[in-house]
Amino acid sequence: MYISKRGQRLLEHQQPLVRAHFLCAQNPWSPENPDGYINLGTAENHLVFDLLEPRLNASPGIQEHHTHYAELHGMEAFRELLSGYLSEMTGVLVSAGELAVASGSSSIIDMLVYALCEPGDGIIIPAPYYAGFDHDLKTRVQVEPVPAFTSPENGHKLTLEVLQQALLQAGRRTIKVRGILITNPNNPLGRVYDRKTLEMIVAFAREHKLQLISDELYAKSVFGDRYISLAGMSEEAGIDYHIVYGFAKDFGLSGFKTGMLFTRQEKLLKAVQELAYFMPVSNATQKILSNLLAGKAWLNHFFEENSKRLAQASGVCHQVLSEKGIHAEPNNAGFFAWLDLSRYLSSASAEAEMELYQHILENAKVNISPGQVFHGAEPGWFRLCYARPEQMIRESVSRISASLEHIQIPEKT
Ligand SMILES: Cc1ncc(COP(=O)(O)O)c(C=O)c1O
Known part of the structure; x- marks a missing residue:
C-alpha cells in the first residue's frame, strides 16, 4: 500500500519512554x-487522587448545550475560569480572549510552532529538556530543536554563553532560529529558574529578536523556592512571549489531555485557534475541569497539600538515594530527581548509557529514563519520577542499588 513520505517518517519515530511505560503497565x-x-x-x-476523587465524581452538571458543538478552542465559560486562574498564576492580567485550549500541551506546542516557524527553522531549548519536545517540534511541523547544553560541572546552570553557543551552532547548520523554549519549573532538572536567569533569557530573546515560549506546566508543583512566570518580565521588556500550561502535571490529570496557550499576539492566537479545530477537548471534560477551577478554597487546599506531598516524596527519594551513594542534583519543583550514574557506565558513551538503562530495567525491574532522551550533555544521567507512594520509592531505590552492585566500576584512567 502507498504511504506518503510524511507517513513513512511517523513509522520511523522512536518513543522509548512510551514503550517502557506500557511494558511496566502489563505487570505493575x-x-x-x-x-x-x-x-x-x-x-x-x-x-493526589484522593484529593481529586470526591470533586471529580460529584455530578458534573452537564446541560444540553454541553452535548452540542461549542467553540473548538475551548468553551467561553471554561476560558473565563482559566483566565482568572492564569492571571493569578502568572501575575499578569489574562483574558479569555487570549487563550486557546486543545487536547494536551503537546498539541499546543505543535500548533504554536506550526504557526510561528517555517519547516527547517529552529527553536533553542536549554538541555537537558523534556523528551516530548522533539516529537512536538519535529514530527508534523519539521522544526529543529537546537539544544543549549548545560553542563553537570556547574550544576546544569543556564548561562548566556550556553545560549550564545546554541545560536552559533544553529548558524553553522544554517538553521534560522525563531525562538527559545524554556520549561519553568524545569523537567527533567526538577527546579525553578531564578529571577536573574530569567532576566538573562529575556534579554537574550530581545537582543536576537526571538519569540519566547515558556512551558509552565509545573508552576504549582513547587516546594522550597518560588516560581516566577516569564510573563511579567517579558511584558516589561516589550518582547513577544507565549505561555503553555495544562492540567497534566499540577492537577495530576495527565489522562484528561487538556492544555492551553496564553498569548497577547492576536494573529498567532487566531492561527492556533483555527488548528485547535483538529484537537479539541470534549465539552464534558471542560465542564469537569471547570468544576475544579470554580472551587477557590478547594483549589488552594489542593495545591498546598500537593506541594507538601511532593516535598515529602522528594525528601524521601533524595535521602534513600544518598544512603545508597547515588548523587542527585538539588531540586525544588516538579516530580524529578536527576541522577548521576555515570560511574557505572562501561564507557562514556550513549550506547553504554542505554546498556545501563536496560540492565536496570531487566534486573531491578525499575524504569527510569536515560539522559540521552533529554539531550543531557554527558552520558550517565537518569531521570527518576518520584511522585509515588513512599514504599514504592524505597523499594525501587533499593532494587536499583542492588542491581548496580553487580556492575564492575571501570577504573578511572
Ligand atoms: C514540560 C512538559 N511539557 C508538556 C508535556 C506534555 O503534556 P500533555 O500531556 O498535556 O500533552 C509534558 C509531559 O510530560 C511536560 O513534562
Whole structure:
C-alpha cells in the first residue's frame, strides 16, 4: 500500500519512554505483586487522587448545550475560569480572549510552532529538556530543536554563553532560529529558574529578536523556592512571549489531555485557534475541569497539600538515594530527581548509557529514563519520577542499588 513520505517518517519515530511505560503497565508492582515492574519513568503525579476523587465524581452538571458543538478552542465559560486562574498564576492580567485550549500541551506546542516557524527553522531549548519536545517540534511541523547544553560541572546552570553557543551552532547548520523554549519549573532538572536567569533569557530573546515560549506546566508543583512566570518580565521588556500550561502535571490529570496557550499576539492566537479545530477537548471534560477551577478554597487546599506531598516524596527519594551513594542534583519543583550514574557506565558513551538503562530495567525491574532522551550533555544521567507512594520509592531505590552492585566500576584512567 502507498504511504506518503510524511507517513513513512511517523513509522520511523522512536518513543522509548512510551514503550517502557506500557511494558511496566502489563505487570505493575504492588505489595501484592512484589515481582512486578515499577515505572518511575513517566512524568505523572500519583500522590493526589484522593484529593481529586470526591470533586471529580460529584455530578458534573452537564446541560444540553454541553452535548452540542461549542467553540473548538475551548468553551467561553471554561476560558473565563482559566483566565482568572492564569492571571493569578502568572501575575499578569489574562483574558479569555487570549487563550486557546486543545487536547494536551503537546498539541499546543505543535500548533504554536506550526504557526510561528517555517519547516527547517529552529527553536533553542536549554538541555537537558523534556523528551516530548522533539516529537512536538519535529514530527508534523519539521522544526529543529537546537539544544543549549548545560553542563553537570556547574550544576546544569543556564548561562548566556550556553545560549550564545546554541545560536552559533544553529548558524553553522544554517538553521534560522525563531525562538527559545524554556520549561519553568524545569523537567527533567526538577527546579525553578531564578529571577536573574530569567532576566538573562529575556534579554537574550530581545537582543536576537526571538519569540519566547515558556512551558509552565509545573508552576504549582513547587516546594522550597518560588516560581516566577516569564510573563511579567517579558511584558516589561516589550518582547513577544507565549505561555503553555495544562492540567497534566499540577492537577495530576495527565489522562484528561487538556492544555492551553496564553498569548497577547492576536494573529498567532487566531492561527492556533483555527488548528485547535483538529484537537479539541470534549465539552464534558471542560465542564469537569471547570468544576475544579470554580472551587477557590478547594483549589488552594489542593495545591498546598500537593506541594507538601511532593516535598515529602522528594525528601524521601533524595535521602534513600544518598544512603545508597547515588548523587542527585538539588531540586525544588516538579516530580524529578536527576541522577548521576555515570560511574557505572562501561564507557562514556550513549550506547553504554542505554546498556545501563536496560540492565536496570531487566534486573531491578525499575524504569527510569536515560539522559540521552533529554539531550543531557554527558552520558550517565537518569531521570527518576518520584511522585509515588513512599514504599514504592524505597523499594525501587533499593532494587536499583542492588542491581548496580553487580556492575564492575571501570577504573578511572
Ligand atoms: C514540560 C512538559 N511539557 C508538556 C508535556 C506534555 O503534556 P500533555 O500531556 O498535556 O500533552 C509534558 C509531559 O510530560 C511536560 O513534562
